[in-house]
Amino acid sequence: MVFVQFLICLLLCKGLHSMSIHINSNDTVDVVALKQNVESLKNQVHNLSSLIENDINSYKQGVFFFAKLSRLTYLNKNSIVKFNEVVTDSGNNFNHGNGMFVAPVSGYYQFSWTTFTYSDKIVDTELRVDNVIVDAMYAHISASSSVPATKIAICWVNKGDHVWIQTTNSYTENAIHNPNQSNAKSSFLGFLIEEKE
Structure with missing residues (x-):
């Protein structure tokens, strides 16, 4: 908030300096022009405050799932x-x-996904950004057990792009297991690392 006040003060000082008035006995003050300049400064301060507030709110909120x-x-x-x-x-x-x-x-994002497979089953998945394959992961176990596999990818994503995990075009029966442990589940996460214009 102190930073916002500083910027407002700086903007006002700049505006007032640029429209300083000299009054002599022969000069008259153009009140209409002065009011217009003050109104213009108010609009600039309001716009600047809104921009700063929006940036602060988006930073605090973050982007993750x-x-x-x-x-x-x-x-x-x-x-x-x-x-x-x-x-x-x-x-x-x-x-x-x-x-x-x-x-x-738009910006750089990190995505990670974990899949469980079991008992001689296969899970072959890929990360797609607007239907473009970014990375892939193959998981297979030959024993009678359940094993997780995890992949991490960092990539550029444009605003409005869709990101998802899907099976590849290699296997017709991808078995994604759900172990008996309530918290041990296949998962997908993503978060914004750095926003770019």
């Missing part, structure tokens, strides 16, 4: 993984109905 898959899921080739259990979603940018995140701003 974390969602889990709550059930055993079998998926065919090229199928979106619909992480249906949203743990947190700042800004409501993740849609658990279709499993997609929509970027509210």
Whole structure:
């Protein structure tokens, strides 16, 4: 708030300096012009305050989401993984109905996804940004057990781009396991690292 007050003071001082008035006995003050200048300064201060407030609010809010898959899921080739259990979603940018995140701003993002596979099953997935493959992960276990695999990717995402996890075009039966432990679930998370214009 002190910074905002400083900027307002600086703007007012600049404006008043540029419209200083010299009054002699022969000069008259143009009241209309003075009122217009003061009104212009008020608008500039208001606009500057709004910009600063919006930047502060967007910084405080952040951009991040974390969602889990709550059930055993079998998926065919090229199928979106619909992480249906949203743990947190700042800004409501993740849609658990279709499993997609929509970027509210352009910038560098980090995404990570974990899939459990079990008992000689395969899970072959990829991270897509507006249908472009950014990274992929293959998980397979031959024993009678359940094992998680996790992948992390950092990439550029434009404002409005859709980001999701889907199976590749290699296997027709991708088995994403849901272990008996209540918190051990396949998951998908993402957050904004650096916003860029």
